[in-house]
Amino acid sequence: MNLRAIGCNVTSAPVEVRERLAFAPSLLPRALAELNARYGAEAVILGTCNRVEIYLARPEEEAPLHAPLLAEFLSELHGLPADTILPHLYEYADADAVRHLFRVASGLDSVVLGEGQIAGQVKEAYEMARQAGSTGPLLNSLFPAALRVAKRVRTETGIGRGHASVSSAAVDFLLTVFDTFTDKTVLVIGAGKMGRLTLQHIQQLQPARTLVTNRNRDKAIQRATEFGGQFIPWEQLDEALIQADIVLSTTGAPEPIVSRQRFDEKVRYQRSGRPLVIFDMAVPRDFDPAIHDGETVILFNVDDLTRVANQALAQRRKHVPAAEAIISQEVRQFVLDWNRRKDGPIIGRLTAEVDRLREAIVAPLLQRFNGKLSEADKAYIEGAFRLFQNRLLHGPIAALQEASRLGQGQTLREAIRKLFGLNDS
């Protein structure tokens, strides 16, 4: 195996470097083609907001690629000095590179431990490279295996259980209240940046409409335009609360804008018991916590969501050893399978060559005794030669398989090729 995983992530490189090294979709095919042509390497480029990694595989007889060379390549491509890039790059070789990819795909190397999006991004990166024609036998085995391992890790451990980010926790709570969203109304109160990610997550559920209100009319109109929503004047907040099913509040008001008394008098009873989920992302809080009843009004503030996210993260950490054990087992199996696959052709050629030699000796021998041997005698002689051949080959084949298991098969394969005069044709 001649495999390298070279790249940087959120722990090895600051965002200023990572954003310079990011591959725009238009640049990816060119970069993959360049890696193919220049280094004769299979290549997959994995780019997410937290990492840029390049997986390279070359034939075993060729020298492996190293980080300095790749730093120069990235430098040419992105116009950043190689000296600036190199200190931030890490490099994993062979089985370690396999392990790294398996960990990445399983979310063990993610900022949010166990997050599930990364497997999709790995798949996307692989598909793009495959379409660009930059993958070969090794990466075509490695990436599907990584996706399978990721699935296994998620299924067999609790690493992906719960929601380890505030926005996904919010969506998860929403899913316990509502079944469909295409008939729901989302109300955004305030124009603050807090909760923007949560709103993006909520909008992915495709609610029927989004209402936006704010004390500052211009800001509210601007935000409504930004989110494809409908502007509601601040004075109509109570009416908007009656219509809404989901509220996301992010004002910078110094005291609650909706007290329990106001809510009970002007909103609660007019809603006819329809459930209302409020995400109060403001600090100080916009809604009086006393309006939460857990059934018709379900109110979450930042602390509630953060607590849930932290609990989920703590739970996920407990599953790391089990996930690492699965990955270790899968890495061993992958390396073993790959090496066996590499041994297959040489063992096939060796057997065929010795078969040919045996036939060349046995056929004239039987010809010489033609008429003097019974069929049983002929079968016995052929069997004896075959047994001899098997015993002769057992040693080299077993040694080759053992060397391959230890990742040292290449030297022995070369030796066998030379000793038995095997050529590639």
Next chain:
Amino acid sequence: MAPSWLQNVTYACFGLSYLLAWLLEWGAWLWPSGDRLCRWGALGFGLAGLVAHTVFLIVRHPTPAVPDGALLLLAWVLALFYVYGVLHQAGRAWALFLLPVIIGLVVLAGLVARLEPAALRDTVPAWITGQRFWGALHGTLILLASVGISVSFVASLMYLLQARRLRKKIDPGRVLPLLSLERLELLNRRAIAVAFPLLTAGLLLGLILWPADPGSQHEWLSVKVLSTGALWLVFGVLVYLRYGTHLPPRRLAWLSMAAFALLLVALMAAHPFAPGGDTP
């Protein structure tokens, strides 16, 4: 005449199959790595239970007019619902909540069958055992209403649990996934909307047929009559509260559960049509 080995199918056969299916459903939740194995195992035992249950009903053909027959038939229809739910990916929670109801009904049927006078079965009027059309229709309507009430009970139970979790803001990712409040409320509402007219029609039919049957004991204060009347009243209140007022769904859920309790009493009580049936 059924083969003799089919005669050996007992309550224990399908009751234990349902119990194993339920335990395996729990296993699938508690043991994520064996999820698939457990779920297939659960479905296998669930189906085996359903087959044994069906064989039992075919061989013994219990009448819905006697308590154990009514309970067994209700459990059988609910078992069909369970299999349908599992096959249509209704989620693990459905099986976990419905199976105990089925098991409970089977256990009750077994207990009631032991306590019930054997002679009762032979003295049930012919019209109510399904030998005549109107009797069969009466039984079918009540049975279908019972199914609706049971589904409403399961949905209410899940609703109350889900609402409690939300009230305490428990992370949904760390607990058994349940259907959303919206779906459960809809399920409950539909079950009530279907069960109430069926129950009303079934009871009306019974009231019309009963006085016309000369062999019946006309005991209006029997447990069966009283509990069924109370059940109908609770359902009437439920329908009014659901559609006439905006009572919080949690209170409706509690009422649905009370209706189910009344249903059990009504089903377990001997039928007043039957001579020797219960008297208070």
